[in-house]
Amino acid sequence: MPVETPLAAADWAAYYQLRYAVLRQPWQQPPGSERAPDDDAPTTTHALWRAPDGRVGGVARLSPGGPGQGQVRFMAVAPPWQGHGVGRQLLEFLEAEARRQGLRELVLHARAGAAGFYQRLGYAVVEPSHTLFGVIPHVLMRKDL
Template identity: 40%
Template sequence: MPASDVRVAATESDRAAAFRVRHAVFVEEQGVDESLEYDGKDDDAVHFLASEEGTAIGAARLRELDDETGKVERVAVREAHRGNGWGRDLVTAVEAEARRRGLSTLVLHAQTAVESFYHRLGYRTVSEEFEEAGIAHVEMTKRLS
């Protein structure tokens, strides 16, 4: 994999690029309704962007649920770039930001198709399967050290 460029989407341009990735993956590829994808919580989140040679290829967001807990959301990598470590790099960046903010626990709702990916990153499943946006998910959690 080329040198990874994963960063907080601090500019409007980076944030717009992250939203385009999310739209491509969740709305176009997976058929998630736009009203569910853009849920009104983006202004309360820290956004992340992965890019390769200037092209946006991945995105994620982190929301603080309380003083100790953050929620990893909207982790997306464009199809042509999957399997090359970008998802791992995005989650690592989210975890680093969560630690920087003093959070001790992260939770997420993982699509069951990628549950094993999160297991490899140290997350554990804490729920039965449930449906979200018409897709099977499980809740997962990880204590940050």
């Protein structure tokens, strides 16, 4: 499976560059806005999907939520690779890691336009969530592991 945890410095750079390009730059957010304080926490698991040519084509992360709960954030697939099963592989990688950690539930705040993707992977909408940058409505979703 071409999903791995980034280790090399070049992979980490590509990881954050893709997160920025897909999730922040289109809304004119400054470089650095793609980073979260707990990215470096030992309890955060990062996933990177590598294309056959070696380039990084997708990223995502898992971090702790409430008791027995994990949260998926920052799922981003490079535009040329969207719709080719990359997001599914990333999410299944993080779900396997969450089960390995003994977690019983995953939650996430999905962009409304991506909610159908998560529903396809077994997540259910709980309630409307925040609106990012004043224009991107989110929904809270969850899945039993």
